[in-house]
Amino acid sequence: MNTSRTRAPSESAGAGTSGQGPVARRRGALDMLMNSGLGKMLRGIGVAPRQDRGESLLDLADALLSLRGRASGPALASAFFDLYEASDLETRQDFLGKIHDLHPADAEAIDKAIAAWTKKRDEASALALNAASKSPSRRLINQLNLAPQGTQRLIGLREDLLAVPRAATTPGLAALDRDLENAFTAWFNAGFLELRRIGWDSSAQLLERIIRYEAVHQIQGWDDLRRRVEPADRRCYGFFHPQMRDDPLIFVEVALTAGIPGAIHEIISEEREGVDPRDATCAIFYSISNCQVGLKGIPFGNHLIKRVVGLLKDELPHLKTFATLSPVPGFARWLAKERDGAAPVPGASELRQLAARYLVGSSGNGEASGERARSGAGKVSQPLDPVARFHLGNGARLEAVHANADLSANGQKQSHGVMVNYLYELADIEANVFALNELGTVATSKSVQALLEPEPAARKGKAAKDAVAA
Incomplete structure (x- = not known):
């Protein structure tokens, strides 16, 4: 599995267009909004977007959450995205960092709904409790989805959120990301x-x-x-x-x-x-x-x-x-940690054995084969390699390990040329998933099991002679 960067339709946001810088484009988008019929309506309800930093974006988000009528929602959502996409990355991320905390859950409404549910326990009180506990951020996401290409533009918005460095991620950003992920999980149901x-x-x-x-x-x-x-x-x-x-x-x-x-x-x-x-x-x-x-x-x-x-x-x-026929993207990095980073790359035979050990024995918590401990709430640790985790988690079996299988620069860098086959035996998929998730056991073929068996001393000596310089 691999992920490629894409930004559409906002991929050019922040870059110069027609001689305009990001500030000029941002002000142009905002001026066009406020001079339109929608702008007059916003002024009529007391919304006048400010000019400094991302405050104007926050004002438009406030307006989206405040509007009672749905007729203006798509136009306002479109205006929000026009302004958002005309802003630079710093301004966009500043907005994302503030919006959730400025619109927390309504504690009073939730308390009242809980009391009603405790007293009545009927369908109406259950619906009221569900409505009261719904995150304002989720309501904003739903409103923004009304814009033309709203779904695609929200994907771009979350890309900006995911680009925030881990060290700078706040609880508010994490909560907004959860709301976006939950919305996308529902909208992008297979x-x-x-x-x-x-x-x-x-x-x-x-x-x-x-x-x-x-x-x-x-x-x-x-x-x-x-x-x-x-x-x-x-x-x-x-x-x-x-x-x-x-x-x-x-x-x-x-x-x-x-x-x-x-x-x-x-x-x-x-x-x-x-x-x-x-x-x-x-x-x-x-x-x-x-x-x-x-x-x-x-x-x-x-x-x-x-x-x-x-x-x-x-x-x-x-x-x-x-x-x-799959790559093993984490193998070279794992091997460098297991051995001296300056050590020569092993020969083909030893590489296959080490790769099998990495795929079957290493886990997300760094445990060795046979030591997959349950972590957190009783969960079995999953394979360390992301591609292995994907295919094995889908019920495939690790069928074969190949050396010198990817001679490209990237293949040599990430796995020393090793590739593997995962076999989807349809009748065994459910059993393989159960074994992995409940027992921590990776389904493997006989040929892979043979690679995991201790190697006789004589063969080890030959493998050392076959080693090549890294």
């Missing part, structure tokens, strides 16, 4: 999303975005993209939201093959030999990319894989194997 195949005949705008968003195996221009989406033995599928027709949320690239590959060049090389889909027995998921930074934490990938497997089984019922 049942609302459209699964579409992305092909060479897709729009140029969409194909350009695929090139830009792909971060697992960089696409080297249009010819490379064509080799990944046009041939009969290649597929690309993406999830799309109705309000973001040509901007994918996540996409997966699939290769139809006669066997499980052990290196990425077997899939993306310009010289590779094609396979007739009727002769293919395997569907290999070799790249899954999250496209929207502002949707971090919203689970799409597991739904995407299951939906694509269903599509492929319907189209090509003879396919028997559904697996991945």
